């Protein structure tokens with residue numbers, strides 16, 4: 001049986017997994033999940049991923065239920081020493097740190113807004129939730145003042161994971177490009193990457209516009 005990636009194009013972690021699969025030609029069958037129909041809540045899906053999140057990668061009895069772990073696994077297994085995830089332990093640690101930053105800070109701050117709206121139909125957003133997104137622009141600007149990209153001076157899997165998330169932020173919190181020039185330049189550079197254009201742009205736009213429509217301040 002071929003390996004499968006359960007995904008949803010509107011989901012940032014799923015898009016990051018798709019982009020890295022495509023970059024490294026990971027042999028995988030892509031399976032779309034309809035969250036609105038509860039396809040992530042079936043007993044079969046919960047057996048693979050009790051947390052019922054998307055994406056999930058399954059290869060026989062080997063299951064990965066976190067996109068960041070997937071990116072590391074895809075790079076190590078199919079990346080052939082790619083600079084996207086170098087073997088040098090210090091560089092790797094800097095990349096891992098920014099992958100955890102995406103999961104723990106960037107994506108979490110988006111998920112707190114997006115999940116209630118998309119999964120549970122709860123509309124509206126608090127000022128604090130928007131301020132939390134705004135604050136990530138300060139973090140990102142500071143990181144991008146140290147290196148050209150988030151972890152190093154070249155693109156790594158951490159940029160791909162973070163871009164999948166941050167490319168949606170401006171729909172809910174407009175970005176002041178004068179105040180955040182490094183972040184604006186990083187967004188522009190990432191936007192140019194063919195895999196971002198092909199596998200991120202449409203999903204980010206669709207979900208971003210949806211988010212904009214449901215996030216009037218409470």
Ligand SMILES: N[C@@H](CCC(=O)N[C@@H](CS)C(=O)NCC(=O)O)C(=O)O
Pocket residue numbers: 010011012013035040051052053054055065066067068103111115119
């Ligand atoms: N840390 C996980 C987070 C995945 C996640 O929260 N995905 C959202 C979609 S963007 C989801 O599945 N939400 C549905 C749910 O939690 O029931 C990852 O990186 O894969």
